[in-house]
Amino acid sequence: MKRAFMSELAIVRTLIPSIAGVGLFIFVVLTLVNASDGDSGMSAGACAVSAMSPIIVMNSLAGFDNQNGWERYRATLPFSRKDIIRARYLSVIVFSAVMACAATLLSIASIPLFNSAGIPSTGQTVFEIAIASAASMLISLMMVFLAQPLFFRFGHMEALRLSVGLFALLGCGTMATLSSSNPISNWLMSIAGANPDPAVLGCLCAGIAVLALALCVISCAVSTKVYRARDL
Amino acid sequence: MQNLLELKGISRRVSDRFSLRDVTLAVEPGQIVGFVGANGAGKTTTIRAALGLIKLDAGEVHLFGLRCGADAPDESQRHLRSRVGLVLDTCPFPSTLRVGQIESLVGPAYPTWDRETFAGFINRFGLDPKTKVKDLSRGMGMKLQLACALSHKAKLLVLDEATAGLDPMAREELLDELLAFVADGQHSVLLSSHITSDLDRTADRVICIDNGSIIFDLPREDITDRAGIAHCTQSQAAELMACVEGARAARHAYSVDVLVPNRRETLEAFPEIPCDRATIDDYLRLILKGASK
Numbered sequence: 001m002k003r004a005f006m007s008e009l010a011i012v013r014t015l016i017p018s019i020a021g022v023g024l025f026i027f028v029v030l031t032l033v034n035a036s037d038g039d040s041g042m043s044a045g046a047c048a049v050s051a052m053s054p055i056i057v058m059n060s061l062a063g064f065d066n067q068n069g070w071e072r073y074r075a076t077l078p079f080s081r082k083d084i085i086r087a088r089y090l091s092v093i094v095f096s097a098v099m100a101c102a103a104t105l106l107s108i109a110s111i112p113l114f115n116s117a118g119i120p121s122t123g124q125t126v127f128e129i130a131i132a133s134a135a136s137m138l139i140s141l142m143m144v145f146l147a148q149p150l151f152f153r154f155g156h157m158e159a160l161r162l163s164v165g166l167f168a169l170l171g172c173g174t175m176a177t178l179s180s181s182n183p184i185s186n187w188l189m190s191i192a193g194a195n196p197d198p199a200v201l202g203c204l205c206a207g208i209a210v211l212a213l214a215l216c217v218i219s220c221a222v223s224t225k226v227y228r229a230r231d232l
Numbered sequence: 233m234q235n236l237l238e239l240k241g242i243s244r245r246v247s248d249r250f251s252l253r254d255v256t257l258a259v260e261p262g263q264i265v266g267f268v269g270a271n272g273a274g275k276t277t278t279i280r281a282a283l284g285l286i287k288l289d290a291g292e293v294h295l296f297g298l299r300c301g302a303d304a305p306d307e308s309q310r311h312l313r314s315r316v317g318l319v320l321d322t323c324p325f326p327s328t329l330r331v332g333q334i335e336s337l338v339g340p341a342y343p344t345w346d347r348e349t350f351a352g353f354i355n356r357f358g359l360d361p362k363t364k365v366k367d368l369s370r371g372m373g374m375k376l377q378l379a380c381a382l383s384h385k386a387k388l389l390v391l392d393e394a395t396a397g398l399d400p401m402a403r404e405e406l407l408d409e410l411l412a413f414v415a416d417g418q419h420s421v422l423l424s425s426h427i428t429s430d431l432d433r434t435a436d437r438v439i440c441i442d443n444g445s446i447i448f449d450l451p452r453e454d455i456t457d458r459a460g461i462a463h464c465t466q467s468q469a470a471e472l473m474a475c476v477e478g479a480r481a482a483r484h485a486y487s488v489d490v491l492v493p494n495r496r497e498t499l500e501a502f503p504e505i506p507c508d509r510a511t512i513d514d515y516l517r518l519i520l521k522g523a524s525k
Contacts, residue, residue, distance in 0.1 A: 006340035014328055064326045068365075073324035076283045077341035078314040080306035231286040 004079045004087035008061070012091050015060050019099070022056075023049040027103055035114045042107065042119050043132040049103035050137035054096040054144045061088060062156040075232045085152065085224045089216060092144055100137040104130050124198065131201045138205070138212045143167060145212070145219035153226040233261050234297045236388045236420045242281050242291030252277055252444045255291070259388065262417035264410055266431035266452070267424040268516055269441040275424040278441060279392050282422075283316070284309060296387065314342055317381025321393035323373025325365045331376060332361030342384035353379035371402035378409060389413060389421045395430050403427070407434050428512035432456055438512055442520055452512075459510040460495025461518070464488045468505050473524075475501070480522030491518035 027045035034041030065071040074084065107129050111121050119125065147163035154162065178185045237259040245251040252274055259265045269275050280286045282293055284302045293301040295312040304312075325334050331354065339345040354361060357375040359368075368376060374394055381389055389410070395403045410421050411434060425431060431438055431452065438455060440447040462472055469488035473479050476498060480491040491510060492498040498507050510518075 003340045007337055010333055010336040010340075011326060011329070014326075014333070067326050068322060069320060069324040070326055072280075072285060073318065073320065075285055076313060076316070076318050077338065078310040078343075079341060080309055082306060083310075229287075232280070 001083045001086045004083040008087045008091045011064050043129040046103040046107035046133040047136040050100035050133045051140040053099035054140040057092050057095045058144045062151040066156040072232045081227045082224050089220050096137050100133050104133040131205050135205050138208045142212050142215050145215040148219050149222045152223045238294040240292045243289045257439050259420045259422050263436040264421040264434050266435035266438040274441045274444040315387045317386035317389045319377040319381050319391040319394040321396050327366035329365050331359050331363050338380045344385045350383035370397045391423045395427050431512050455515045460492050460507040461510050461514050462490040462505045462507040480518045482522045
């Protein structure tokens with residue numbers, strides 16, 4: 001698997017400049033626009049970058065797979081299909097984590113610039129930005145884990161159409177759940193309301209991480225199964 | 233000596249209109265085996281089956297004497313594939329990568345990857361490490377693939393229509409590389425092509441596939457040295473077809489070309505009929521399209 005990951009990194013490295021450029025632009029715009037909303041607004045840029053990175057890298061790598069017959073050629077290299085799948089998941093996770101860390105650090109580093117707008121340079125602010133960024137990345141990763149088997153089964157173009165539908169469905173479901181008064185939304189608002197307890201936030205984030213990990217394992221198993229069955 | 237690649241009766245239904253049917257072939261050490269056939273005859277599908285890219289309905293694939301194929305255990309696939317080099321008709325690397333970056337893409341796959349060998353080929357083939365894959369010409373793309381295929385001590389090279397679209401100089405260069413590759417008698421090449429003039433020069437054996445079935449598997453000399461094309465009148469052709477076992481005829485407006493398996497015997501028996509050497513092209517055309525008696 002290590003060899004497949006090293007090979008995958010050769011492609012991931014070429015993505016860094018373009019995704020980092022777009023991420024930086026989004027970060028600057030969203031931070032400037034939302035900083036006036038206080039410390040929760042301050043994390044908007046980092047959250048956006050953390051959330052977009054997993055989806056962009058998944059799509060980009062899938063696009064490369066279908067370019068020039070690379071997927072078929074790669075299948076003739078001494079990698080098993082299991083290696084290829086695991087390397088892909090690891091690449092998406094590592095890239096997402098690096099982008100989320102970079103966005104978080106940038107956001108924290110820029111807090112002093114917004115002290116005059118009423119954003120304090122306190123540990124609480126830093127913690128909230130870090131947790132919000134991590135949660136954004138994990139939720140986005142969960143979406144990626146849901147969609148990734150589609151990419152291995154149907155190829156990039158078909159899976160892109162299907163995954164947009166899937167994401168729209170999930171988005172609508174989530175909004176419907178959170179916008180109405182029900183036990184789930186009430187519970188979420190009670191623990192992550194205006195002044196959330198850091199310990200509760202930490203637990204919530206850890207819970208999302210566990211959920212993401214479980215989804216990753218299931219998704220990886222499903223992807224391996226569908227990819228093994230596929231003719232290349 | 234052990235065959236480097238062996239397909240034993242492989243079958244696979246691909247679509248309603250096309251199936252591989254009982255394909256059997258072998259590539260012995262030191263041989264360049266030409267794999268010919270019309271477009272859509274099943275050359276690429278056979279190669280995909282040999283490399284374990286598609287599942288089989290029946291039959292077995294053996295690489296270096298060991299059972300391989302899509303259902304083989306992961307470890308065995310890794311081990312066997314590390315000794316195979318592949319060159320495709322189009323450069324398969326992501327188009328935004330540069331030539332110099334291809335090593336970090338392909339190199340990690342092979343435990344036996346040799347950086348110096350790769351750098352040597354890149355230099356020798358005149359490839360600029362800074363050029364993007366999308367900016368490479370067809371010939372340069374093929375050379376880049378060949379550099380990859382030759383940089384990990386492969387024992388078997390598989391080329392799928394690699395010479396298609398190359399100019400004569402580039403084809404010549406590629407064929408020279410292939411001849412050098414098999415010169416030690418330990419390495420082999422399976423060269424799928426419909427440019428049969430390449431095989432006239434290099435192939436030790438020629439295997440023809442049509443509509444998913446192997447039509448013939450012959451030493452190249454049996455085609456280019458032994459077989460012949462007799463240029464006959466209608467009546468001569470009728471006589472020849474009646475007398476010569478395995479003859480195939482193709483009728484033209486004013487003459488008939490008859491493929492005969494043994495040119496010398498035909499010339500002795502019918503000295504009045506001119507009989508030229510057959511090229512692989514002639515042989516293929518008459519076997520696939522000619523009429524038998």
